[in-house]
Structure formats: C-alpha cells, structure tokens
Amino acid sequence: MDLNKMNKNASAIMRHWDPFSIGSELYGREVLEVVAQLEVLDHPSELAKVIQTSYECSFGKWIPLEQCVDISYKLLALKFEAKHII
Template identity: 60%
Template structure:
C-alpha cells in the first residue's frame, strides 16, 4: 500500500467513525487535518489528543479521549501497514 492509498483508507475509517452521528459528509476538513497529523505522529496518545482537538475546535463538542485513542490505533495500524509493505 502506498501513502495515497493509506490516506484514502484513513479517510474512510474516519468517515465511518462519525463521532457526532451527523453524517459522514460534514467532516471533510477534520478528516484532512487528522490524516495530515497521522503523517507526523506515531504515538497513539499523541494522535488521539490531536484528533480530540481537531474535532472539538470545529464542532465545539468534546469527544472522550478513550474514543479518540480507539480510532488512533486504527489509523496508526494503516500507517504502519503502508510503511512495512515494500
């Protein structure tokens, strides 16, 4: 899997997550921000905190960190899969 495929898969994971149950079409900016952070961060806690901040900034609603950690593990699994396949 190359990085563009990883980006597409990560975006799909985030769309399906739909943390506020408002529909997947309303998260495009947040998804782009989180996928960008995924390229920079390798620690699940750091990525989870970033996810929490991104969504809170946009929607002025708080997501429990535990939910963000769950999604961060899924995203990081995609990242490491992309890095490991040559």
C-alpha cells in the same frame, strides 16, 4: 501499501467514524487534519489528542479521549502496514 493508498484508507476510516451522529459527510476538514497528522505522528495518544482537538474546535463538543485513542490505533495500524512494519 503506498502513502496515497494509506491516506485514502485513513480518510475512509475517519469518514465512517461519526462521533456526533450528524452524518459523516460533515467532517471533511477534520478528516483532512487528522490524515495530515497521521503522516507525522506515531504515538496513539498524540494522534488521539489531535483528533479530539480538531473535532472539538469545529463542533464545540468534546469527545472522550478514549474514543479518540480507539480510532487512532486503527489509523496507526494502517500507517505501520504502509511502512511494512507489521
């Protein structure tokens, strides 16, 4: 899997995730931020903190870190698959 496909798949995962139940189409900027950080981060906790902070800054609502870690594992699995590490 190449980087473009990984980003596309990661964006799809993030768009499907609707932590505030407001409609996934409202998370455009946050999805872009998370996917950009996915390219440079390799640790689930670090990526989860990016997810948590991005969504909290935009919506003023806190997401439990555990939920962010769950989604970060899915994203990192894509990344490692793209790098053929798995």
